[in-house]
Amino acid sequence: MASEKETIKIVSDKYRQFLHEDQAAAAGTIQWRHGDPPSYESVNKLFEQGRTKVWPEGSLEETVQNAIKSWEMELSHKTRIKDFRTINPEKFKLLVNGRDGLSAEETLKVGSYNALLKSSMPDEFKYYKADEETFESSHNAFRSAFPRGFAWEVINVYTGPPVVTYKFRHWGFFEGPFKGHAPTGQMVQFYGLGVLKVDESLRAEDVEVYYDPTELFGELLKGPTISESNVEHH
Numbered sequence: 001m002a003s004e005k006e007t008i009k010i011v012s013d014k015y016r017q018f019l020h021e022d023q024a025a026a027a028g029t030i031q032w033r034h035g036d037p038p039s040y041e042s043v044n045k046l047f048e049q050g051r052t053k054v055w056p057e058g059s060l061e062e063t064v065q066n067a068i069k070s071w072e073m074e075l076s077h078k079t080r081i082k083d084f085r086t087i088n089p090e091k092f093k094l095l096v097n098g099r100d101g102l103s104a105e106e107t108l109k110v111g112s113y114n115a116l117l118k119s120s121m122p123d124e125f126k127y128y129k130a131d132e133e134t135f136e137s138s139h140n141a142f143r144s145a146f147p148r149g150f151a152w153e154v155i156n157v158y159t160g161p162p163v164v165t166y167k168f169r170h171w172g173f174f175e176g177p178f179k180g181h182a183p184t185g186q187m188v189q190f191y192g193l194g195v196l197k198v199d200e201s202l203r204a205e206d207v208e209v210y211y212d213p214t215e216l217f218g219e220l221l222k223g224p225t226i227s228e229s230n231v232e233h234h
Contacts (some may be wrong), residue, residue, distance in 0.1 A: 013040050015047075016070045018085050031079045038077045041148025050171060050187075051153045064166055064196070065154040071204060072152070075112050076139070079117035081105060091205040102204075111135035113142055117213060127217045128179075141179060145220060146172035146188075164196040174220060190215035204208070 013019045019037060032038070034128050049100050057061040071086040081089045081104050093101035110130070117138075118130040142150060144203070150172040158165040170190035192211030199205055 004169075007167055015044065015066050016040065016073045017066065018070050019073055030083045033077050038073065040149075045113065045152055046148050046154065046172065047151040050151060052169065053153060053155060055154070060160050061154050061157045062159050067202065068154075068168075068194075068196070069152065071207075072112060075108060078196075079108075080205040081108060086204060088203045088205045089200075090160055092197075093206050095206065097100075097210055100137055100144045101142050105119040109135070111138050114179070116154070119213070128213075129222060143172050144176045145178035145183070146228065147176045148173060161198050161202065162200075164198065165196075166194050166196070168192055168194060170216075177226060178220045178223065180226050182226050184219075184223050186219065188216060 008179055010035045016169060019040075051060070055065065059129045066097075067086065074086055075193055078084060081087075083105070089103055089104045092104040092107075094107045094115055095101040096118070099118065102110070110118075111134075114130040114133050114135070114193055117128050119128070131142070148149050151171060152170050155169050157169040158167075169189060169191050174186055176183050192209060194210070195206070195208040196204055197206040
């Protein structure tokens with residue numbers, strides 16, 4: 001019979017320290033969305049190849065970058081708020097482009113993509129209808145479009161804790177279908193600004209994100225529409 005140590009899969013990630021620490025200290029007690037801890041090997045490679053900044057180890061910029069990567073990891077891969085270590089669950093709010101804030105439970109329910117892409121425009125003008133997407137369908141759509149992952153980096157940090165303001169860049173290569181549009185193989189990227197309020201333990205209380213979603217969808221919708229006429233019949 002294999003020992004517990006032998007049967008537990010330990011995934012190390014230098015950008016998301018809690019991923020390793022959670023497994024070593026609380027193996028078997030955290031509920032992972034897909035059963036096992038995630039691997040970021042592919043997107044880490046994309047990040048390292050495409051980043052425009054290499055921040056010094058221990059710098060404020062690296063600390064902020066890794067903290068937000070860790071928060072995204074928990075939001076995407078943990079199913080219970082009580083297992084989160086990056087946020088203050090009682091105070092947490094996510095506010096995107098000035099919309100009403102979402103609580104920790106609300107954000108976890110809809111998922112990061114739907115939380116960030118929700119729009120107040122009339123339905124006929126929406127290129128992505130977050131209200132009609134689930135956590136799973138939204139993540140599947142973007143995993144399909146960006147098979148190597150959707151990398152994220154800090155471009156600049158303007159103020160430090162307790163209110164951190166920063167500029168970020170998000171990018172990936174459109175190499176898979178997205179919502180009926182064929183891939184172009186081109187890089188898709190957008191920039192944005194964030195305001196992160198943290199407590200004395202550096203856990204997030206308020207996260208404000210500002211960006212232009214047309215920078216993202218303008219590239220994703222460039223791909224030709226996939227229809228029956230594009231499919232070869234055998």
